[in-house]
Amino acid sequence: MKAIDNKELILALDELEKEKGIKKEYLLESIETALVTAYKRNFDALENVKVVMDKKTGATHVYAIKEVMQRANDDALEISLEEAKKINQELEIGDNVEVEIIPKDFGRIAAQTAKQVIVQKLREAERDILYTEFNDRKGEIVSGIIQKADKNIVVMDLGRLEGVMPPKEQIPTENYKVNDKIKGYVLDVERGEKGAPQVIVSRSHPDFVRKLLEFEIPEIYEGLIEIKNVSRDPGYRSKVAVYSQNPDIDPVGSCVGQRGIRIQNIINELNGEKIDVIEWNNDPSIFISTSLLPAKILAVDIKEEEKFAQVIVPDDQLSLAIGKSGQNVRLAVKLTGWKIDIKTETQFREILSQQQEDETEINEE
Numbered sequence: 001m002k003a004i005d006n007k008e009l010i011l012a013l014d015e016l017e018k019e020k021g022i023k024k025e026y027l028l029e030s031i032e033t034a035l036v037t038a039y040k041r042n043f044d045a046l047e048n049v050k051v052v053m054d055k056k057t058g059a060t061h062v063y064a065i066k067e068v069m070q071r072a073n074d075d076a077l078e079i080s081l082e083e084a085k086k087i088n089q090e091l092e093i094g095d096n097v098e099v100e101i102i103p104k105d106f107g108r109i110a111a112q113t114a115k116q117v118i119v120q121k122l123r124e125a126e127r128d129i130l131y132t133e134f135n136d137r138k139g140e141i142v143s144g145i146i147q148k149a150d151k152n153i154v155v156m157d158l159g160r161l162e163g164v165m166p167p168k169e170q171i172p173t174e175n176y177k178v179n180d181k182i183k184g185y186v187l188d189v190e191r192g193e194k195g196a197p198q199v200i201v202s203r204s205h206p207d208f209v210r211k212l213l214e215f216e217i218p219e220i221y222e223g224l225i226e227i228k229n230v231s232r233d234p235g236y237r238s239k240v241a242v243y244s245q246n247p248d249i250d251p252v253g254s255c256v257g258q259r260g261i262r263i264q265n266i267i268n269e270l271n272g273e274k275i276d277v278i279e280w281n282n283d284p285s286i287f288i289s290t291s292l293l294p295a296k297i298l299a300v301d302i303k304e305e306e307k308f309a310q311v312i313v314p315d316d317q318l319s320l321a322i323g324k325s326g327q328n329v330r331l332a333v334k335l336t337g338w339k340i341d342i343k344t345e346t347q348f349r350e351i352l353s354q355q356q357e358d359e360t361e362i363n364e365e
Contacts, residue, residue: 009114010058016118022125028053031117035060038113043103047076050098060110063098124195130161131197135189141211142201143183149176156184161197169202173235174271183269185211204234209275212266213240217255225251228280231334235273239291239331243280252277276331284309284338291332295321298345308339315344 013024035051039062047064054061066072066079068091079099084091091097144156144163154176156163165184170176184201185208192198202208210230219225220242228241242251255277256263263275276294281287285300288309295317301310313321321342322329333340343351 007058009111010056012118016122020122020125022121024055027118027121028055030121031114034113034117035062035110038109039103039106042106042109047101060106062101062103062106064101065096065098068093068095068097127195127197131189131191134161134186134197134199138186138189139207139211140186141183141208141215142186142199143181144201146176146178146180146182149178156182156201158199161199163199163201165201165203169200169204171203171235171270171273173273174203183212184208204232206230206232206238209238209240209266209270212269213255216262216265217257219244219249219251219254224249225254226280229335229337231331233327233331235271237274237276237327237331238270239276239278239335241278241280241287241291241335252279278335284336288332288336288338288340291335292321292328292340292342295328297321302338306339307337309336309341311340311342312345312348313342315346318342318344 013027016022016027017024032051032053035053036049039049039051047066050063050065052061052063053059064076066077068081068084069078070081070093072078072080072083079097081091081093084095084097087097087099142158142163144158146154147157147162148155152167154165154170156165163184163186165176169187176182182203184203185205186199187202187205188200190198190200207230209232210227213227214220217225220227224246225242225244228243230238230240232238240255242255244251244254254262263277267273267275278290278293281290284302284304288300288302288311289297292311292313295313297311297313297317299312301312302308311321320328323331329340329342
C-alpha cells in the first residue's frame with residue numbers, strides 16, 4: 001500500500017515558515033503528535049503507535065511499535081521472532097520493531113488533523129507575536145475605543161487585542177462611556193484565557209502624566225529637560241519636578257508653554273486635573289520649598305540623616321501649604337522623598353518661646 005501523500009501540506013508549511021516565522025519542523029512534530037492521538041481515537045487501537053511525516057513529500061507513515069517475542073501472544077503489541085526476522089535479520093527477542101500499517105481512510109483523518117493543528121499553532125503564534133509586541137510597548141501610551149465600561153472594569157479595543165483598565169487604574173473623577181476614544185498607559189501585558197495576551201492599561205499611574213509630558217513637550221522628548229519625579233492624586237492634582245542642565249533653558253517655562261498652552265493640552269487630556277510644574281533643585285531646602293507651591297515659604301530647616309524637613313509658613317499660608325485634605329503636602333512628600341512638617345510663623349515662635357522657658361527653668365534649678 002502507498003503511504004498517505006500530501007505535497008500541498010508541505011508547501012503550506014514552507015509558506016507559513018516564511019510568512020509567520022513558525023518553524024516547519026515544529027509544525028510537523030505537532031502534527032505527528034496529533035495524528036497519534038487521532039489514530040488511537042478513530043480506530044480504538046491498542047498498538048503503541050508512531051507517526052512520521054516526510055519533510056519533503058508530506059507522506060504520512062504510521063508504525064505499530066511491537067516487541068519481538070519467541071511467539072506473539074498479543075498481535076497488537078508483540079511480533080514473533082520469525083516474523084521480525086523477515087523485516088530485519090538482526091532483530092532479537094526483546095527488541096522493538098516498527099511495523100508500518102496503513103489504516104483505511106486515515107488519509108482523510110490525517111488531512112483534517114493537520115488542518116486543525118495548523119490553525120491552532122497559527123493562533124498560538126499570533127498570540128505570541130502580539131504578546132511580544134505589546135510587552136515591548138510597556139511604558140508607552142496607547143489609544144483605544146471603549147467597548148465596555150462599568151464600575152468593575154473598562155475594556156478597550158486596541159486594534160488587534162483588548163486593553164483592560166481595572167478600577168485602581170481608572171481616574172476616579174472620570175466617567176467612561178462605550179465608544180469613547182481614550183488614551184492609556186501600558187502598565188503590563190498578561191496571558192489571559194487560552195493564552196491570549198491582555199494589555200493592562202492605566203490612566204491613574206504617575207507615569208501616564210510623565211509620558212503625556214514627553215509627547216507634548218519636545219524638550220523633554222529630546223532629553224534637554226529631565227523629569228526628575230512625578231507625584232499624583234489622580235483626577236485632582238499632580239506635581240512634576242523638572243530639571244535642565246542647560247542654563248539657557250527654563251524647564252518650567254518650557255513645560256508650561258506660552259500662555260500655558262502646552263500644559264493645558266495635558267490638563268485637557270486628564271479632564272481638568274491640575275498640574276504643578278516645579279524646578280528640581282539639588283538643594284533639598286530649595287526643592288522642598290518649591291514643592292509646596294503655591295504656598296509661600298519662610299524657612300526650611302532640614303535634618304539630613306532623618307530626611308526630615310521643618311517648614312515655616314506665614315500664618316495665612318498654612319491651609320494653602322497643607323492643601324485640601326492634606327493633598328498639597330502629601331504630594332510634596334511623594335515628590336521630594338522627605339518627611340515634611342509644616343508650622344505657621346506664630347506656632348514656631350510659640351515653640352521657641354516654650355523651649356526658652358524650659359531652658360530657663362532648668363538653669364534656675
